[in-house]
Amino acid sequence: KAGVTQTPRYLIKTRGQQVTLSCSPISGHRSVSWYQQTPGQGLQFLFEYFSETQRNKGNFPGRFSGRQFSNSRSEMNVSTLELGDSALYLCASSLEGGSRRDTIYFGEGSWLTVV
Amino acid sequence: QKEVEQNSGPLSVPEGAIASLNCTYSDRGSQSFFWYRQYSGKSPELIMFIYSNGDKEDGRFTAQLNKASQYVSLLIRDSQPSDSATYLCAVHNAGNMLTFGGGTRLMVKP
Numbered sequence: 001k002a003g004v005t006q007t008p009r010y011l012i013k014t015r016g017q018q019v020t021l022s023c024s025p026i027s028g029h030r031s032v033s034w035y036q037q038t039p040g041q042g043l044q045f046l047f048e049y050f051s052e053t054q055r056n057k058g059n060f061p062g063r064f065s066g067r068q069f070s071n072s073r074s075e076m077n078v079s080t081l082e083l084g085d086s087a088l089y090l091c092a093s094s095l096e097g098g099s100r101r102d103t104i105y106f107g108e109g110s111w112l113t114v115v
Numbered sequence: 116q117k118e119v120e121q122n123s124g125p126l127s128v129p130e131g132a133i134a135s136l137n138c139t140y141s142d143r144g145s146q147s148f149f150w151y152r153q154y155s156g157k158s159p160e161l162i163m164f165i166y167s168n169g170d171k172e173d174g175r176f177t178a179q180l181n182k183a184s185q186y187v188s189l190l191i192r193d194s195q196p197s198d199s200a201t202y203l204c205a206v207h208n209a210g211n212m213l214t215f216g217g218g219t220r221l222m223v224k225p
Contacts, residue, residue: 042215042218048212056210100207104149104161106151109158
């Protein structure tokens with residue numbers, strides 16, 4: 001059974017550009033969430049999607065956005081990149097995302113460097 | 116604000132010893148609790164999760180939950196050098212949203 005797949009794994013962007021990251025959840029999983037990990041702030045929740053709807057949102061500016069498709073695949077977009085956006089972006093998937101028995105798995109992440 | 120606290124470490128234990136990692140959380144409504152292991156440069160890897168008071172064992176790992184004290188711990192028996200990593204405690208509050216602690220760095224010395 002394939003795990004959570006994230007693409008691209010590594011990318012370098014210039015300040016002011018935008019970036020789109022992709023996540024394919026584990027087959028059958030309908031809930032996808034995104035996290036940002038930086039050395040200074042640790043792992044922080046960005047947003048969660050379930051059945052193509054954003055269900056929860058973290059405390060990030062509007063430059064960070066996402067969407068989910070009917071096949072549960074998800075993308076996140078960061079516009080007008082800043083140096084501080086350099087981070088590991090992680091996608092996590094779970095079956096429904098609403099049960100305490102739900103297991104939450106992470107993908108390998110996308111390393112974004114903004115120069 | 117929901118908080119999850121962990122001692123940043125490093126926690127140093129000799130090979131073969133028991134490593135004890137601790138975590139406290141502020142939200143009494145939290146439903147389940149996860150432990151992830153993260154090696155440097157890698158993504159978090161799920162070790163186990165627990166949602167009922169008491170102990171849950173899986174191989175060399177035991178998670179312990181005490182909701183009254185808002186405390187969750189992870190015991191690693193027979194610690195190996197390969198267990199050296201950062202251990203992240205995460206609290207599941209709603210949907211697929213986890214709130215993470217800052218992580219505890221564990222060093223197992225041969």
